[in-house]
Amino acid sequence: MTPWFGRLATALGAITLGVGALSLSDAPANGQTAQPAAVIVGDSLTGGNASYIRSVLRANGLSNVRVEGLSGRKIAETFQFGGVVDSGIARIRTLKANGVRPQLWVIQLGTNDLYSIKRCGCPDPVVFAGALIDRLRAELGPNTPTAWVTVMNRADYAITNTFNEALRRRAAVDPYFRLIDWAGLSLMQPQWFADAVHQNAAGIGPFSYMYVRDISALLADLPGPPTPRPGIQPAMRRGAPTM
Secondary structure, three states, rough: HHHHHHHHHHHHHOOOOOOOOOOEEEOOHOOOOOOOOOEEEHHHHHOOHHHHHHHHHHHOOOOEEEEEEEEEOOOOOOOEEEOOEEEEHHHHHHHOOOOOOOOOOEOOOOHHHHHHHOOOOOOOHHHHHHHHHHHHHHHHOOOOOOEEOOOOOOHHHHHHHHHHHHHHHHHOOOOOEEOHHHHHHHHHHHEEEEEOOOOOOOOOHHHHHHHHHHHHHHHHHHOOOOOOOOOOOOOOOOOOEEE
């Protein structure tokens, strides 16, 4: 048994499945103003399991990661939940207005936008999805280290691939933008799902430890242009004249 499955087995009683309509966030305790190293802005995959995700992060040395998950959350389209009008962009705007400036933003959104993308009636749904992604990126601001979690909808692989292709295109041109690949990790693991998109008790462990692994790596090597090493000359561009 691997270590994370062992820890998962001891914590099953504390898990709330991703189908729950929960919104849980971490705020500095006792009026402290310390900045989080990372902030996760997600939907029910994160919000429905936020207590467990937070405990796994803390147990693995990531106590300064703030979790902002909410069931039903979309990227830009707002909806009312518990008297609060919310979207991913709206939540980021509020956090920034309150002075939250993490080293890394982790975005776990897009699943609730797939239907709108599929029904967009547009010439290229990948471009339509890319425009949504770019709207959120613009809210974060230029040169902001960002990681986006790929989506997985087992009932519709075509629209899943459409959104993830839009993410790949953004990552290909933006050095501050990386991917956390939940789609790739879960593709061959149907036993991890309670339905087409939400994790079950077997899936929340891999999902949480994906956050541990990738956030740790990204904080150690923040997204951005590569830093030239002293004494190493940059490679010549193709077609550049030689001396």
